[in-house]
Amino acid sequence: MSDFLNQCYAQMHKGDIIVAYKGTISADIIADTLGLVESKLDDLLEQNLVRKKLYNVLVECLQNLYHHVDPVKNSESTHNFGAFVLSKTDNGYRISTGNMVRSEKSIVLKEKIDKINSLSKEELKDFYKFVLNNQTFSEKGGGGLGLIDMARKTGNKLEYKFSSYSSEYDFFNLNVLITE
């Protein structure tokens, strides 16, 4: 298990790392990370607009992770395991997240991302408004808007990869680029 996760985690590292984390995903970890990233971005003297966009997308990425981590049964060490890496690239920033998902969810997730990636800017706007206005939210508070919002705000395609861990679980890696 651990070798598999370490390998997946290592593959998430690209560019100059600003923050990298693997372990239990909790509300506190997310709050601490957002605070940390905010002060780091102040240091990097990034222009306000890029900073805002990055912060917005990071919130969605981390909260998605928080809501959708599937705990792997019979594996105490990886309870609510998730990972994220924020890095600076040549033309912007890259947010990479990773978590275990049940295989049946992988198929649905893949279809959803493929659909989002196939839409134009205008179509994404309409899709966002449709989901906003028509879909009831789950108890978790997620409304299926996060991925659409990331694609819309960044204007980039969502990159993803599923690595099979077992017949029941896949490691889901999502990469979002914020380009200047």
Added chain:
Amino acid sequence: MELINIEGTPKTPTVIMDPNSGVVEVKGRSIPENSIEFYKPVVDWLDEYAKGPAAKTVVNIRLEYFNTASSKCILDVFKKLEVLKKNSADVVINWYYEEDDEDMLEAGEDYESIIKVPFKMIQIVD
């Protein structure tokens, strides 16, 4: 009816709702994991307020960030205002956005196209 005054936190906005003046203010950040819980008192207050609204209701939304979990709750708040408007009350939503923050302006326009309440897009200039 009581005035609501919720102090802002790094994850939740400041909310002030005054039943006498009819002014509602939401400002700061709205990025809680559980947005439904946070917005419930706001939505409940509007239900009560609708029974005897002020002559004019002015809603000022001045958010720096909001997450998608909040976006649905904000829509729920606006839907309450839409009902108020439908019952012939005078309602206006002032949507503030920072200069050049196109994402925030677009978010306001999304709501404007869904909700039948007059919106005013107001640019904040430093």
